[in-house]
Amino acid sequence: MSPEDNALLTQTGPGTPMGALMREYWIPAFMPDEVKAGGAPLRLRLLGENFLAFRSPDGSLGVVDHRCAHRCASLFYGRNEEGGIRCVYHGWKFDRTGQCIEMPSEPPETDYKDKVKIRALPVAERYGVAWVYMGTRAEPPALPHFDWDEVEAGQPLTVTFMMRECNWLQALEGDIDTCHVGFLHLGAATPDQFEEGSINYYRQMRENLAPKYEALETDYGTMYCAYRPAGDNLYHRIGQFALPFWTMAPSEPLDHIRARAWVPLDDHHAMLVTIGGPRTGATTLTKAGKPIPGTTSPINFLPNTTDWLGRFRIDANPRNDHLISREAQSTQSYSGIEAIPVQDQAVTESMGPVVDRTMEHLGTSDRMIVLTRRRLKWAATALRDDGVVPPGVDNPACYHNVRAGYALLPPEQDWLDFYNARRAVWSRGTAEPVDRKRRLAPAPA
Ligand code: FES
Numbered sequence: 090m091s092p093e094d095n096a097l098l099t100q101t102g103p104g105t106p107m108g109a110l111m112r113e114y115w116i117p118a119f120m121p122d123e124v125k126a127g128g129a130p131l132r133l134r135l136l137g138e139n140f141l142a143f144r145s146p147d148g149s150l151g152v153v154d155h156r157c158a159h160r161c162a163s164l165f166y167g168r169n170e171e172g173g174i175r176c177v178y179h180g181w182k183f184d185r186t187g188q189c190i191e192m193p194s195e196p197p198e199t200d201y202k203d204k205v206k207i208r209a210l211p212v213a214e215r216y217g218v219a220w221v222y223m224g225t226r227a228e229p230p231a232l233p234h235f236d237w238d239e240v241e242a243g244q245p246l247t248v249t250f251m252m253r254e255c256n257w258l259q260a261l262e263g264d265i266d267t268c269h270v271g272f273l274h275l276g277a278a279t280p281d282q283f284e285e286g287s288i289n290y291y292r293q294m295r296e297n298l299a300p301k302y303e304a305l306e307t308d309y310g311t312m313y314c315a316y317r318p319a320g321d322n323l324y325h326r327i328g329q330f331a332l333p334f335w336t337m338a339p340s341e342p343l344d345h346i347r348a349r350a351w352v353p354l355d356d357h358h359a360m361l362v363t364i365g366g367p368r369t370g371a372t373t374l375t376k377a378g379k380p381i382p383g384t385t386s387p388i389n390f391l392p393n394t395t396d397w398l399g400r401f402r403i404d405a406n407p408r409n410d411h412l413i414s415r416e417a418q419s420t421q422s423y424s425g426i427e428a429i430p431v432q433d434q435a436v437t438e439s440m441g442p443v444v445d446r447t448m449e450h451l452g453t454s455d456r457m458i459v460l461t462r463r464r465l466k467w468a469a470t471a472l473r474d475d476g477v478v479p480p481g482v483d484n485p486a487c488y489h490n491v492r493a494g495y496a497l498l499p500p501e502q503d504w505l506d507f508y509n510a511r512r513a514v515w516s517r518g519t520a521e522p523v524d525r526k527r528r529l530a531p532a533p534a
């Protein structure tokens with residue numbers, strides 16, 4: 090990859106093509122209970138910009154530029170009052186539309202306050218998350234959703250946040266790189282620890298380390314299937330990428346609903362926001378009824394701080410080598426790092442804040458990553474050069490009936506036919522089948 094393409098894909102600040110692409114969409118930004126009615130405001134960094142979220146005493150939410158319009162003191166120190174937030178420097182007060190509504194340091198006869206406004210973002214609370222819209226439309230588009238209404242019909246959605254100290258794209262690429270599971274997470278297991286031919290993916294992932302891949306373009310992004318023998322059948326793993334930063338990973342049998350957003354806080358930090366149903370209890374134990382060492386450990390979160398980057402951090406980080414145990418690595422686990430999400434965190438953070446993709450040597454197992462980069466580049470440049478509105482902004486229905494998971498199929502069965510049959514069931518016959526021949530992003534010259 091050229092340095093220019095790497096910059097285009099990874100930089101999301103104001104004025105960048107990828108930043109403009111992301112600003113077309115609603116962004117899952119914070120947990121609704123991170124701000125209490127009348128309580129302290131929340132420092133919020135998104136796409137390299139600094140905002141402040143606050144909940145007024147009446148419960149309404151505001152997200153505004155953190156700088157006061159007067160002389161730019163931070164409204165983080167402000168007083169959260171009825172109707173708005175008041176700067177403690179000279180008492181200017183702003184409502185949640187950003188309008189200055191009081192200017193007590195100016196003579197009462199002036200109407201100067203009516204002319205002063207700070208930037209405010211549209212904000213919505215839905216699906217267990219507070220969403221913001223950073224784009225330029227006066228009327229924001231509809232919220233996206235990935236069949237979350239179906240989950241909510243039966244039980245509350247499960248929502249988690251977890252920060253990663255690296256660029257959003259290398260973090261996301263870990264989600265669509267399925268063959269690493271057999272190494273990084275399960276490398277210490279042997280296939281015979283698990284029932285032969287079972288759907289238990291731990292066995293299949295170890296039995297055949299180099300699956301065959303197919304990657305496809307879709308209306309909303311890309312999808313892949315990685316498949317390998319499992320007894321007389323083929324074991325398939327189907328995963329999704331949806332613009333601009335969503336993935337669905339095959340961590341359970343096909344049908345489950347769980348979407349993961351890799352939201353750039355800035356170009357060196359991303360927040361993983363997961364929204365979906367509870368785990369369906371995929372079997373991960375050996376025949377002896379034991380977990381593989383290192384896979385089921387708890388994740389230890391540090392207490393949140395008020396820092397721009399102080400939310401949902403874990404104890405393992407690049408400065409403590411992600412708490413690697415060389416002892417565990419040589420005697421029981423493959424990586425020596427505890428917990429699957431921490432293992433993912435360690436390898437993607439170890440690439441550096443922004444991986445230098447000019448140094449890579451991609452293989453066949455990277456087919457999905459290559460296609461997804463191309464899809465992202467095309468969406469960002471089509472928006473920049475021709476004003477093409479990216480998928481999902483004006484047609485959020487394209488995220489419906491998109492799911493990930495694994496499936497055991499006889500070798501003569503086409504996995505995409507199987508997926509499309511399931512899709513017809515999820516959508517009660519209304520969704521278009523995914524077309525293998527669909528081409529949206531032009532192939533590289
Ligand atoms: S800097 Fe905020 S009121 Fe003066």
Ligand SMILES: [Fe+2]
Nearest residue numbers: 269270274433
């Ligand atoms: Fe992983």
